[in-house]
Amino acid sequence: MMPSPVPLSRDLVLVGGGHAHALVLRMWGMEPLPGARLTVIDPNPVAPYSGMLPGMVAGHYRQRDLEIDLVRLARFAGARLIVGAACGIDAGARRITLGDGREIGYDVASVDVGVHARMPGLPGFAEHGLAVKPLGPFAARWEAFVAEVAAGREAPGAAVIGGGIAGVEVALAMAHRLRQAAGRADVSLIERAPQIAPGGPVLRPRLMRALADMGVRVRTGARVAEVRSDAVLLEGGEAVPARLTVGAAGARAHEWLAQTGLPVTQDGFVRVAADMRVEGQDALFAVGDCAHLGHAPRPKAGVFAVRVAPVLRDNLRAVLCGGQTRAFRPQRDYLKLVSLGERRAVAEKLGIAFSGRLLWRWKDRIDRAFMDKFDPLPQMRAEPLPRLRALSGEVDDEPMCGGCGAKVAPEVLRGAIAGPGDDAAVIETGGVRQVLSTDHLRAFTEDHGLMARIAALHALGDIWAMGARPQAALVSVTLPRMSEALQARSMTEIMAGARAALAPAGAQIVGGHSSMGAEASIGFALTGIVEGEAIxxxxxxxxxxxxxxxxxxxxxxxxxxxxxxxxxxxxxxxxxxxxxxxxxxxxxxxxxxxxxxxxxxxxxxxxxxxxxxxxxxxxxxxxxxxxxxxxxxxxxxxxxxxxxxxxxxxxxxxxxxxxxxxxxxxxxxxxxxxxxxxxxxxxxxxxxxxxxxxxxxxxxxxxxxxxxxxxxxxxxxx
CATH class of the missing domain: 3.90.650.10 (PurM-like C-terminal domain)
Structure with missing residues (x-):
């Protein structure tokens, strides 16, 4: 990304790569806000599109078909991606804490971390159960299970805990896939309510027929007492055989949200006002399934996350620029499309239900259209080259790489410096033999803490290659032009990353130098102690x-x-x-x-x-x-x-x-x-x-x- 002619002055941080944030990133890449530094934090390099999850379970899609590449999307948006799990927000200090202890400051932030389906209070689930969300661990375990079934090394028996719409979709998809793999399936659906699909009475008769056609055994009014490696034990003592138990019993808020001091519902969802700002906060938003719309409560559905994205983008820009926000008004009813395992679906809107293969093709088209927004990403027009310019010689028009890809050519160095030399200079003072080296990298990621760790370990390579023990380090930092507040945040991240790499190696930071320039770069001068002869x-x-x-x-x-x-x-x-x-x-x-x-x-x-x-x-x-x-x-x-x-x-x-x-x-x-x-x-x-x-x-x-x-x-x- 070319350096902005406008100095960076405000930090916008998107916590989570949910549907709404993914769409905001796409819109931001097409129309960025000069002076704003955009950061996205997510524990994974990809974000799943939940609408295609049942199709993946059924084998109609590959896992990668429903994954949004956050690394590529962040690059397109000019954003820095920090791969890490948020575990805390201090709204007063405007600071986000990550699970590894890092802290990321913000001026404006938005939370879109979705929900999970783990069941921490259910005995045995942590050891033997599998939550349908988050997607990554679920998909890996499911595919491995199907492979074992197909090879004849595992029985095609599974159970799904939770008979809501999501649980029904997963149970039907599992039954279809296991039939394809083994010729038969033994799938049970367990629901504590008297009927399945408590929130979908119009859809229920068609879903019951689909479950019966697919051979899924339905147990309603059943409470789970324990999950075992080979069965689900119900209250009353009945054991439901299952070689794989999947939890899909509703959407649960991430526990850490309730510990932030932010206003949350009784079940832990963040309460937001009509403009999607967290209640009582002027610079913190929340969207998607982790948010509760107090002004217009709605079920947890991806359609609202998609519809809120343009409003969120406009409101984020408004707060960053000192403007006025606008309200999000979700529709009262929406089309519900439910997969039936094989390539069929049932739909409901305005109290009318209908089903068939045509509906599955319709759903497939809608889902693929959403994913097509992110692959390929829009081609943005590059700045034209000057019509009249000097002959380029060996210089091409490609952008210059970061890291060691930006080094001066080896023959140029060989002509300027006598010989290639060793990795570090060997000096002896007072009977102590030391090595001395320096290294410097043009940044290739805007995650300053990560870049500092890599640059430090890169520089330590010279010391280690000489057989030396790292001793002391000087840090050299160049930051792009930015406000003092952003300078402070950036330097804090850099120094924390540098210490994380150097301290375990035995090197102490003893000083350094900093400046601002056209782009970020980080370097280190290091000394090391040699016991005996250097390598x-x-x-x-x-x-x-x-x-x-x-x-x-x-x-x-x-x-x-x-x-x-x-x-x-x-x-x-x-x-x-x-x-x-x-x-x-x-x-x-x-x-x-x-x-x-x-x-x-x-x-x-x-x-x-x-x-x-x-x-x-x-x-x-x-x-x-x-x-x-x-x-x-x-x-x-x-x-x-x-x-x-x-x-x-x-x-x-x-x-x-x-x-x-x-x-x-x-x-x-x-x-x-x-x-x-x-x-x-x-x-x-x-x-x-x-x-x-x-x-x-x-x-x-x-x-x-x-x-x-x-x-x-x-x-x-x-």
């Missing part, structure tokens, strides 16, 4: 094996994320990998003959530097090099980081060829793995120990006699 680039010996401690592909993934074409799950998986420290890996590799951390020059470039300094050649097996999830496919599509072409020119690999895996050999890495040359006889045992410690390590090649710096393709035996 350098120069110790590689012919016959050594090469070990890499981490998969590659971060540069490709970050380039794809910047262009809005990466999968959100892959980006979050990447970030989770990049915040894993490697001090323990360095300790395991302390006997290496030579070691470096793989960063901006890519695996081939850093291996070439090691070979030059050691006076040897090397071979590498691209098929043995593990890629980050999603990276190889993106590279095969032609996605490249800014410095990739320069890396390939600087470090050719004989016999490498083309293709996605080959391209990743030159991919610039941010917080990349350690590359170590070790005695061949120790390599396999070291890889095993690294993997046991949680590192994605692999034996990827070896050192050999030859032209210093030459690298060729080979094959790892085995």
């Amino acid at each position: 350098t680039l120069a110790g590689g010996r012919p016959g050594d094996a090469l070990i890499l401690t981490r998969p590659i592909g971060s540069g490709t993934l970050l380039a794809a994320d910047m262009r809005g074409v990466a999968e959100g799950r892959d980006i979050v998986a990447l970030f989770n990998r990049l915040v894993e420290p490697q001090g323990d890996a360095a300790a395991l590799l302390s006997g290496a003959h030579a070691m470096t951390d793989v960063t901006g020059f890519g695996l081939a470039g850093h291996l070439r530097n090691m070979c030059r300094e050691s006076g040897v050649a090397a071979w590498i097996d691209p098929e043995a090099v593990p890629p980050m999830p999603g990276a190889e496919a993106l590279a095969a599509r032609g996605l490249r980081s800014t410095i990739w072409a320069a890396n390939r020119r600087a470090a050719p690999v004989a016999g490498l060829g083309e293709g996605g895996r080959a391209a990743l050999m030159h991919d610039p890495q941010t917080a990349g793995g350690l590359l170590a040359a070790v005695a061949a006889g120790e390599a396999d045992a070291l890889v095993a120990r690294l993997r046991e410690a949680g590192h994605g390590a692999a034996r990827i090649g070896g050192i050999e006699d030859g032209v210093p710096g030459a690298v060729r393709c080979g094959a790892v035996a085995g």
Whole structure:
């Protein structure tokens, strides 16, 4: 995203990626508010569309068909996505607390965290039950269960607790899917009320017929006493056999909302006024299923979340700009479409019910139309390039990457600095041997705390690669132009993230420097203590094996994320990998003959530097090099980081060829793995120990006699 010509002055935070917030993000991307910094907080990289959940259970949709990619959507909206679970709101201090202890300040905020179907008060449910919401854990467990049934390793028996509309839909969908997998199904629907669908009397007769046709056994007036691994025990002693028990007994508010001090209903839903502001609050909104419309109570239905989105967007902008809000007036009645397991549905509106296959196709069209709003996202017109401009030479028009993808080309550095040098300088003072290094990253995420953690661990890689113990750190921060309030919030996030990475490694922050500029960047200067001799680039010996401690592909993934074409799950998986420290890996590799951390020059470039300094050649097996999830496919599509072409020119690999895996050999890495040359006889045992410690390590090649710096393709035996 290009820096805004208007300084950032107000923080808008969306807590949760529910339907209303997803639509607000889409609208914001098409018409952002200058000067407002938009943040979205959600525990997952995707947000599920609940309207398609029964179809997924029945096998008509894949899980990804009903997931909104929040990473991609946030990028489109110019928002920063913080992947974390909110657990508290201090409306007085205007601060949101996350489960990991982080705090995010706001000027205006909105809550859209949905509901859950967990049953904490029911004995055995936590151990043996499965809540239909949240979607992620439910979908994974359901698909695994169906696979076991299809393979004949599990009986097709299940029970659904809760006979409301949602429970009926899930029970019918499960019965249909299990019939497809095993040829039969044994599904029970358990409802404590005297009848199913207490809120849908008009639909009830048709739903009862559908359940009977699908062979679902209905138990009404039944109270559940306990959930066991193989049955649901009812009050009175009856045991309902079930190899999988699903909870769908109504929508429950998240417990933490009632602990915020905000006004809530007796069952924990946040009370809001007509303009969707929380009662008594002038800068806090709540929408979706977690909110209770005191002025116009309505059932928990996605249609209201969709209808409220334009009103919410307008009201958020109004409060940010000092304007007037407007009321949300939900319709009194709406079309209710209920799936019947197979590709049939029943509908009701104005007291009239009707059913058939045509209705399922209608529902499918409505659901897919909603999801089509987010994939693909609208193509926004880019600013035209100047008609008259200087010849570009080797400079292309693609946006510049963040992280190590923004490094200066290796041949340029080699011409300006004598030799590649080691990862850190070795200095000796008063008999104490230290290493000294500095590293600096252009931001690739606006989650400042996350970016600081990654930048710190990236810088620590130089210290660990030298076999040193981290000691002290200086922090260097550049922030885009923003108000003092936003500066304070940003610096708080950055310093908390930096300490979270440095303190466990033994490094203490002793000072630093800050400034404002065109964009955010974070850097660290570090010292470390060396016990004995430092591990350098120069110790590689012919016959050594090469070990890499981490998969590659971060540069490709970050380039794809910047262009809005990466999968959100892959980006979050990447970030989770990049915040894993490697001090323990360095300790395991302390006997290496030579070691470096793989960063901006890519695996081939850093291996070439090691070979030059050691006076040897090397071979590498691209098929043995593990890629980050999603990276190889993106590279095969032609996605490249800014410095990739320069890396390939600087470090050719004989016999490498083309293709996605080959391209990743030159991919610039941010917080990349350690590359170590070790005695061949120790390599396999070291890889095993690294993997046991949680590192994605692999034996990827070896050192050999030859032209210093030459690298060729080979094959790892085995």
